[in-house]
Amino acid sequence: MVPNLSAYMCSIRNHLDILVKTSGETVTRVKLGIADDLRDSIGTGIVATDSEEALLLARALNVTETIPSPYEFVALERQRYTDALMHRGEILVKKADKLVPARPATEGEIVKCILQSGHKETDYIAKANDMVVTQPRGEFTVHDPKSFTAGFEATDQPGMYRPIGVSRVIKNDTGYPIATMAPWGRIQTGDTNCSIAERIHDGDEPHLDRYLLGNEERITNYNRPTSELRARLEQNES
Secondary structure (H helix, E strand, O other), X not given: OOOOOEEEEEEEOOEEEXXXXXXXXXXXXXXXXXXXXXXXXXXXXXXXXXXXXXXXXXXXXXXXXXXXXXXXXXXXXOHHHXXXXXXXXXXXXXXXOOOEEXXXXXOOOXXXXXXXXXXXXXXXXXXXXXXXXXOOOOOEEEEOHHHHHHHEEEOOOOOEEEEOXXXXXXXXXXXXXXXXXXXXXXXXXXXXXXXXXXXXXXXXXXXXXXXXXXXXXXXXXXXXXXXXXXXXXXXXHO
């Protein structure tokens, strides 16, 4: 037993995650297998402080990712975030006048998303048919075919795309930097001024396509919707 650590269970996108943590310390994500009678290919994760005892446990269980201090892990699929996004989320649309370059990714390519501030927000392990986009402030993002089609449209300029799409956004109100498991399966971090965003797809039902959005990136890349779009979205909610 690892002393001075509390553990609790939560479900994260069909993964059973065991979170073992102590506030304010560096936490480490490791994976291990569990019985297939729960779900085919289900994974189990542990997030543990890097105290000496926890590091011994992490080494034994094969460390895969690290969440550095002072970030606090948040599970964005929890009901509290669904309610907050639905009831007080601000609707924002991508700025369509800012064309962005995109290229096909190389399968297995590791792409780091480093913000203009120097903060490493996340990274991606590209799959076949993914696209690498250079965002207006210079950071790289990776999109699978579905998310790329939903978020960008081709222009008459080869290799240049117009951002499209609508998101619902709330400010990070925890008072501390946060980290989460992003939809692309990697840790994403944000500072105290970041936002929690959810892409709005067909219709307006809540879903789990939730991610963190840096404050400067929010200002640069998004606008408030037109009155016509807002009215249509509000009609969908009623």
